[in-house]
Ligand SMILES: Nc1ncnc2c1ncn2[C@@H]1O[C@H](COP(=O)(O)OP(=O)(O)O)[C@@H](O)[C@H]1O
């Protein structure tokens with residue numbers, strides 16, 4: 001599969017930070033998030049990890065403005081989030097592709113919602129499909145004809161097509177086999193350093209959190225609170241080296257495990 005190519009299109013917009021201040025969210029009697037405070041730096045790669053049901057998806061959707069919070073404040077750049085905005089794109093765990101539409105049309109969808117004219121929509125979608133390594137052969141395929149890893153690349157292309165400043169990813173690699181996952185992780189890192197987006201990635205994988213991110217936020221079991229924030233001072237670029245084989249990498253994964261095991 002072709003590596004991701006840096007965009008030849010318009011320069012990407014400068015990344016923006018995300019402010020999460022005193023955020024609470026309940027679903028009826030279920031307290032999903034309690035007093036969450038996190039500052040995500042502009043251009044940072046932040047991983048969110050924590051036990052199932054601790055509110056990771058709820059937090060991601062709150063940042064995206066897809067669900068309202070009960071109290072507190074979320075800002076994306078200068079904007080206070082009260083609904084979906086142009087800065088954020090979401091890559092969902094289950095790909096959330098439209099099965100009846102081709103790859104091309106799936107990727108065009110976000111542009112269609114933003115009122116982009118047909119010709120520009122088609123070109124922008126084609127560029128995004130090329131960026132995720134599917135260019136030239138898969139535009140007219142349907143999602144069911146693609147592997148899980150390729151479907152998730154389409155999900156990423158759809159998110160990238162609108163040129164967001166913030167990429168929110170909810171366990172994007174969870175249902176992808178280990179080999180495909182590693183290739184995809186490296187592609188994501190290349191893309192992130194070429195386009196300087198702010199990324200918040202939810203993961204269950206300690207290795208993935210350490211390999212990809214600048215910092216890891218550990219949430220406690222429900223109700224979700226920020227339990228700890230760990231720095232990941234591994235040198236970059238990580239994708240071109242053998243970071244996983246280093247003692248520092250092993251030590252950081254173990255450090256994260258020592259934090260998580262006490263939460264079980
Ligand atoms: N739409 C909803 N209605 C009711 N309860 C919900 C809804 N979304 C999430 N929850 C509950 O909130 C908690 C956190 O869910 P979620 O954010 O999906 O956790 P995670 O992604 O960390 O596994 C869970 O107890 C879940 O059942």
Ligand SMILES: [Mg+2]
Nearest residue numbers: 056057058170
């Ligand atoms: Mg979830």
